Amino acid sequence: MDIQRSPLARPFPELPSIAGVTLRVARAQYKTWDRCDLTFAELAEGTSVAGVFTKSACASSEVELGREAVKQGRARALIVNAGNSNAFTGWRGREAVEAIQAQVSAALGCGVDEVFVSSTGVIGVPLPKDKARAGIEAALVTEPCGWADATNAIGTTDTFAKGAGASAMIGDTRVELAGIIKGSGMIAPDMATMLGYIFTDANVAPAFLQEALERANAATFSCITVDGDTSTSDTVMVFATAKAGNARIESWDSPGADAFAAALADVCRQLAQLVVRDGEGAAKFITIRVSGAASDDSARRVGLSIANSPLVKTAIAGEDANWGRVVMAVGKAGEPADRDKLSIAFGGVWAARNGLPVEGYDEAPVAAHLKGEDIDIAVDLGLGDGRATVWTCDLTHGYIAINADYRS
Amino acid sequence: MDIQRSPLARPFPELPSIAGVTLRVARAQYKTWDRCDLTFAELAEGTSVAGVFTKSACASSEVELGREAVKQGRARALIVNAGNSNAFTGWRGREAVEAIQAQVSAALGCGVDEVFVSSTGVIGVPLPKDKARAGIEAALVTEPCGWADATNAIGTTDTFAKGAGASAMIGDTRVELAGIIKGSGMIAPDMATMLGYIFTDANVAPAFLQEALERANAATFSCITVDGDTSTSDTVMVFATAKAGNARIESWDSPGADAFAAALADVCRQLAQLVVRDGEGAAKFITIRVSGAASDDSARRVGLSIANSPLVKTAIAGEDANWGRVVMAVGKAGEPADRDKLSIAFGGVWAARNGLPVEGYDEAPVAAHLKGEDIDIAVDLGLGDGRATVWTCDLTHGYIAINADYRS
Incomplete structure (x- = not known):
């Protein structure tokens, strides 16, 4: 099978030789x-x-x-x-x-x-x-x-x-x-x-x-x-x-x-x-910034729960600002969280604040952001000072094609 | 969007009325x-x-x-x-x-x-x-x-x-x-x-x-x-x-x-x-039987690690007896496991025994089993008496289509 070069690829950099x-x-x-x-x-x-x-x-x-x-x-x-x-x-x-x-x-x-x-x-x-x-x-x-x-x-x-x-x-x-x-x-x-x-x-x-x-x-x-x-x-x-x-x-x-x-x-x-x-089938590079967690380690686990959620990853693939799925992924992480203190933003625009949807929030810049290649999701748990940044890619048909359609 | 009736659907049964x-x-x-x-x-x-x-x-x-x-x-x-x-x-x-x-x-x-x-x-x-x-x-x-x-x-x-x-x-x-x-x-x-x-x-x-x-x-x-x-x-x-x-x-x-x-x-x-x-996009019903674990609870966690692995689920979708991905999913479960005691079977045929591939094992019945609708994976950890059975479905293009291609 021919796997196409990732659309998120970067050129190989100039690197110095290292003595020894x-x-x-x-x-x-x-x-x-x-x-x-x-x-x-x-x-x-x-x-x-x-x-x-x-x-x-x-x-x-x-x-x-x-x-x-x-x-x-x-x-x-x-x-x-x-x-x-x-x-x-x-x-x-x-x-x-x-x-x-x-x-x-x-x-x-x-x-x-x-x-x-x-x-x-x-x-x-x-x-x-x-x-x-x-x-x-x-x-x-x-x-x-x-x-x-x-x-x-x-x-x-x-x-x-x-x-x-x-x-x-x-x-x-x-x-x-x-x-x-x-x-x-x-x-x-x-x-x-x-x-x-x-x-x-x-x-x-x-x-x-x-x-x-x-x-x-x-x-x-x-x-x-x-x-x-x-x-x-x-x-x-x-x-x-x-x-x-x-x-x-x-x-x-x-x-x-x-x-x-x-x-x-x-x-x-x-x-x-x-x-x-170079993630399989990746079409979007996703940065997830978690703040307000009970600890840095807790923030990282919440971030990875979001980053590993097939529902969040497919929502991003579909360019859908589906913050409900982010709530779900926070809830299942097994880390301290309080539904009524949770805030979620896409591309810097808060869609939910303190456990409630932001009424009449401007969806236009969010929709434009989601059409891009680099997606930013911010989650504030409102509990403490713990923070972490996690990176992942979206989940697309390319992933299924690489891993299921072609046999070894 | 029209979601098609699951190919794994069952007819609604006759149920008795319940007094009260x-x-x-x-x-x-x-x-x-x-x-x-x-x-x-x-x-x-x-x-x-x-x-x-x-x-x-x-x-x-x-x-x-x-x-x-x-x-x-x-x-x-x-x-x-x-x-x-x-x-x-x-x-x-x-x-x-x-x-x-x-x-x-x-x-x-x-x-x-x-x-x-x-x-x-x-x-x-x-x-x-x-x-x-x-x-x-x-x-x-x-x-x-x-x-x-x-x-x-x-x-x-x-x-x-x-x-x-x-x-x-x-x-x-x-x-x-x-x-x-x-x-x-x-x-x-x-x-x-x-x-x-x-x-x-x-x-x-x-x-x-x-x-x-x-x-x-x-x-x-x-x-x-x-x-x-x-x-x-x-x-x-x-x-x-x-x-x-x-x-x-x-x-x-x-x-x-x-x-x-x-x-x-x-x-x-x-x-x-x-x-x-009725899992989204499901085309195969997968039963995972884990035995030889340190405890029943440990067996369940190992089973869920296999059942949640996108690589295992896509392999089954591709009708590929990829036991290497099962090894990977056992290894990442965070539960007691010993690589050199691990055995894996598809459809009752052992592909790996005690940490080694079974040399010259008969792939024909395994290939036939994987073409079917009901897939059976058995994993023996060789450690204790813990056992559990876990059920899941495969991961197909249908899942991506339902969750990414169609917008809310």
Whole structure:
């Protein structure tokens, strides 16, 4: 099947090369296709690593091993396999990951736990070890490539390549961040795996890097949804090579810590929004701002309840300012809410205030707003200071076409 | 818009009349349509009542008042308004319900808290008190009607009338149960309100009736889903007129208590399944049996995670035995699960066992099963004795067409 490029696509940005990061791609041919499907990022000695992983109880071996290895804080290599997720393959899947780690650690002279592996694609089929081995051998001797090639190689059903960059000043030193991500196109029997990698030349202690990533993740990747389904392989990692030569960031008290964390969160937010923009069948990009909640976490859950509601998503697809469905989604979220304090706006115009429709509110600007591509929904719960912003896309015939009409 | 009759529809059954229940319908004309939209069930003195209501934090005044009134255990009347849900209408909505209660209690000479009101339809518009008053006046003097007329009068976007019956022996006395329900068709800006009412001539104490209803509800109405969205008005009530003359059922130790509870659960299960069969755009009826869970409740949550997954629902629509999506939905449920103990079957054929695909499993009977109308998915978690059965429908273009393509 031909999946059309998302109408919400963005061009791939100019990204700086990151000192200490060497990218290479190769053809492992995990599927019968003519494209690079193995990505190999070699990282300089002294690279710090941090990662966040899927909460799925059925996570892949790649996730299980990566979650453990990230604790020691150092990385020398990242390998991403596209076309086979290696998920739900038991001990044979684990063997395949361990074979890759052994091969790469021998080639680079590093520990096996400094080699990180991700895989995305068909599930239930163990990753073929011979194809992986040949692919890595080829990658070890091939010419380095740029961000666009690496991004295309990690993609599966993505309709456009997704990358984002940022920079920050740490004292007098400028550090660069570059991130790439794949995710949100799915074809049976593949899953919506989201894999994101951010590279920086900043000198950052692993513990701080992990804390900054978790904080950024909570406000970005944890605030997007396409269909509420969670992959067994979702992974976001950040690698810091220390090549920029800044004074090492050890804690939030270190000079430049806030600036670095802000730049990291900026890249995470850009990448997260790009995943939504490639959501299956997406025709509208929806921003949901929740305020007045009992806590920030409660606001996020209310926002995700709205963002995951098929009735809200289809209403937006139909360009219908159906605030009743937003009331419904707030009510079912299981979070503190008071019907008679609830206010709802579309495109900045309040349709309901304090539990009552706004009589004679001007529907014309709302209707015009809903015809656009970027939709803004604001919900005020009137209870406390908690707030969150969540991003999603609409639910269209395109989603059904991609996931039901075409067979694997 | 014309919504086609669901391909999963069932004919309306023959239901016995229930002594002590008098049904009447009238034209309140809550919308500009030519049909009865007010249903009035008059109940004999001595009728016990029980009810379960939506857990929405934004519930309607009907739900708020009903939830309180049911505690005193007696009922003399039920009024159902179709075409206006009276939800999200603040104090004016509450006034409308209280006006109906006052009018009916005066006519019947009963307490206002013995008059139960439900409403379904457009939200954000207070129920017009004059139309309700005139409708009730008409209903008070019109000829009684049968189950089919009452069922049609409570419906909104339902594509077929849904009813179910059962009987039970209590000692030597045969008691009858008859239930009607509306739900699961939705058109913007209406919501998928499910309203169900069961009537019986059995003599049952209110406390036992409530307990039996809650127990039945947990295994029936709480185990169905169309799209995971929860109405602000969902209500299921049971009325027991005591006209059969059986020895009063006071507790689980009373003779016939188990038989009555089983018959009540039977009616609930039939009605719940009929709601799924009228799910928007439904083309397949899906039964999900979860076993081996840590507890029954955990099994139900895993089942609902599968049943609510858009990826699973679209796979079934596409007649694709995509067990990888079932793995994903188990993993994201937030319940105890072990990837390497998980087994999945379609139509009785195991596709995956103990965390691994079944090599060379016979796909032919599975493919044939998926082409049918009734789909069976079995999931064994391999952990404990917890089990549950959940029912849902597939996710098709019909759902998008009903909820996005047509505007309110």
